[in-house]
Structure formats: structure tokens, C-alpha cells
Amino acid sequence: MLPTEDLTLTLLQAPLYWEKPEENRRHWAQALEPLEATDLILLPEMFTTGFSMNPQKLAEPFPGPTLAWMQEQARKKQATIAGSVMSAEGGRYYNRLLWVEPNGPYHQYDKKHLFSLAGEEKIYSPGQERLVVTCKGWRINPQICFDLRFPVWCRNDADFHLQLFVACWPARRRQAWNTLLPARAVENVCYVAGLNRVGEDGKGVYHTGDSAVYDPLGTSVKQAVPGATQAIKTTLSATHLAEVRRKFAFLEERDPFQLVD
Numbered sequence: 108m109l110p111t112e113d114l115t116l117t118l119l120q121a122p123l124y125w126e127k128p129e130e131n132r133r134h135w136a137q138a139l140e141p142l143e144a145t146d147l148i149l150l151p152e153m154f155t156t157g158f159s160m161n162p163q164k165l166a167e168p169f170p171g172p173t174l175a176w177m178q179e180q181a182r183k184k185q186a187t188i189a190g191s192v193m194s195a196e197g198g199r200y201y202n203r204l205l206w207v208e209p210n211g212p213y214h215q216y217d218k219k220h221l222f223s224l225a226g227e228e229k230i231y232s233p234g235q236e237r238l239v240v241t242c243k244g245w246r247i248n249p250q251i252c253f254d255l256r257f258p259v260w261c262r263n264d265a266d267f268h269l270q271l272f273v274a275c276w277p278a279r280r281r282q283a284w285n286t287l288l289p290a291r292a293v294e295n296v297c298y299v300a301g302l303n304r305v306g307e308d309g310k311g312v313y314h315t316g317d318s319a320v321y322d323p324l325g326t327s328v329k330q331a332v333p334g335a336t337q338a339i340k341t342t343l344s345a346t347h348l349a350e351v352r353r354k355f356a357f358l359e360e361r362d363p364f365q366l367v368d
Contacts, residue, residue, distance in 0.1 A: 109352065110244035110268055110345040117145040117186075117340045120318040120331045122306030123275075126165055128155040132176050138338070139180055139188075145340060147242055150190025151273050151304040152252050153202065158275035158308060159193070160230050162200040166193040169203070177207040185209045187242055190273055191218065191251050199232040204249050204273065206240050214240050218251040219260055227253075239265045245343070252276060255287050255301070263295035263358060268348055272301040275308070278315040281333075285317055289325035296323045296351060296358050298343050305334055323351040 119138050124130045135150060142148065152158060155173050156165050167173055173192045181188045187208050194203040202218040217234025221227040237260070239248050248267040252274035254260055261270065270291055276284045284301065292299040298320065305316040318331040320341050329341040352358075 108244075109349050110246075112243045113345050114243050114245050114269070114343045115144070115146045115340065116149070116300055116320065116343060117142055117147070117338055118149045118300060118302040118318045118320070118329075118331065119151075119338050120302060120305055120316045121151075121336045123151065123154065123157040123304055123308070125157045125309030126159050126161060128165065128167075128173065131155040132173065136176075136180065139184060142184065142186075142338060143340070145184070145186050147247075148184065148186050148188045149271060149273055149300065149302040150188065151302055152191045152275045153193060154190040154273075154304075155192050157304075158225070158312075160226060162193045162195065162230060166195040166200050169194040169196040169201075174205055174207070174213065177205055178211050178213070181207045181209045182211070189249055189271065200230060201234070202227070202231050202251060204238070204251055206238065206249060208242075214238055216249055216251070218254065220253045220257055222253045237265065239267055244345075245269055247271060249273070255284070255291065258291070258294065261291050261295065262361075263297055264361070267295075267297060269298045269300065269343065270295060272299070274301065274303040275314060276303045276317075278313045281315055281317050285319075288319055289321045289327070292321040292323055293325040296355060298322055298328075298348065305336060323348055324355075 191204040204216040206214040216238035246267040249271040315333040320328040
């Protein structure tokens with residue numbers, strides 16, 4: 108079933124303080140404070156630490172202080188807030204996206220595709236299940252950074268209307284980011300939003316952000332200024348989504364297949 112209400116989305120593109128969770132929570136609280144009314148707010152991948160391979164020192168037990176902080180901020184803003192953090196649970200570490208609703212309920216998604224160029228798979232455990240959540244009647248599939256490169260994992264076989272990616276995607280591979288976001292929108296006939304951090308991390312890796320929102324045709328709806336600290340807000344049209352799905356009913360022609368381990 109398609110949504111009947113529009114959805115307002117705000118992406119917070121900003122730098123991060125390297126491996127300083129408390130300072131980052133203060134930083135994001137200040138960024139959230141002036142935001143106008145919105146339904147959904149996105150924060151970047153590992154938004155309390157940066158993309159660090161040091162969870163032994165920094166990962167929070169789950170549930171932890173950042174989840175409590177997100178619940179407080181979601182209540183204050185009366186908006187759903189999503190972003191990923193280092194989490195420790197059951198003797199393992201996860202790059203875990205938290206989806207926190209205004210009145211306290213939350214959902215989680217553990218990053219499936221761990222970034223081998225940084226050795227993420229040697230330190231963190233992969234998730235095994237996708238997450239589809241609902242906000243104002245919109246079915247939403249949130250994912251994390253490197254997941255963007257894998258179309259089978261991103262495949263719209265769960266009837267979602269919006270796909271989200273939170274990231275610490277390096278500037279040196281920004282062409283891939285800027286290509287794959289609209290590609291996911293076109294192939295899944297859904298809105299796609301990608302939020303990326305900006306600035307240099309503690310390993311000297313620079314990020315240009317390039318945060319953006321695309322409609323189901325792959326057309327740009329909103330683009331952040333590369334390298335800038337910026338909140339971009341846009342409203343996703345339920346009517347436009349319905350019109351595109353009616354005119355281009357390509358999801359009905361998907362090739363069926365089954366993954367076998």
C-alpha cells in the first residue's frame with residue numbers, strides 16, 4: 108500500500124569529532140536545536156566517533172548512552188532520528204543503525220557489508236537481516252554506507268517507498284556515491300536519501316558530504332553543498348511516488364531469485 112501523506116526529511120551534513128562521543132553528542136544537540144518541524148532526521152554513520160576501528164575503547168554496551176540521548180532528542184524534536192553508532196553486545200562489536208521514534212520506541216539494523224578496505228570485517232560482526240520501518244505510512248529501508256554498493260541487498264522486494272543511507276564515504280570515491288544513490292532510486296522505484304559526513308577524520312581521510320535526495324525516477328530533489336556544514340530539508344511527495352509507480356510499474360517485472368549460502 109502506498110503512503111497517502113507527504114514525508115518531511117532533514118539531513119544533517121556536518122564534520123565529526125574524532126573518537127569523542129560526548130563532544131559529538133553535544134555537537135549534534137546544538138545542530139538539532141534550531142531545526143524546524145520535520146518528520147525524520149538523519150545523522151551520519153558512527154556519528155559519535157567517526158569511522159573508527161577502535162571499538163574496544165569506544166563501543167557502547169547496548170543499550171547505551173547514545174540510544175538514551177537519541178530518545179531524548181527525538182522526544183524534544185517530535186521527530187524520528189536515525190544514525191549509526193558503535194555497539195557492543197554479546198561479546199561482539201556492531202556498526203549499528205538506531206531508528207528512534209518520538210515517543211521512545213526504537214529499532215536497530217547492523218551493517219551487513221563491512222568495509223574490507225579499512226578492515227572493518229576483522230573487527231565488527233555483520234548484520235544478517237534488513238530493517239523496514241514505517242513513518243507516516245511510508246515504508247523505509249535504512250542502510251549504512253558500503254551497503255550502497257550491493258544492489259541485491261538493496262533490492263526492493265519488501266515494498267518500501269524510501270531507502271536511506273548514512274555514511275562516512277571518502278571524497279576520493281565520491282563519484283561512486285553520486286552514481287549509486289540515483290541508481291538505487293531508479294532500480295527500486297523509490298525515493299533515496301544519502302547522508303554523508305564532511306571534513307577530515309583522525310586518519311587523514313577527507314569527506315565532501317555530497318548528501319542528497321533523489322526521487323523514484325533518479326532525479327535530484329535536494330543536494331547539499333559539497334564540504335559544507337548544512338542541514339538540508341525536503342518534503343517527499345506521496346502523490347509523485349504514486350504517479351511514478353502507476354506509470355512505471357517496473358517492480359512487477361522483477362526477476363525472481365533465491366539466495367543460497
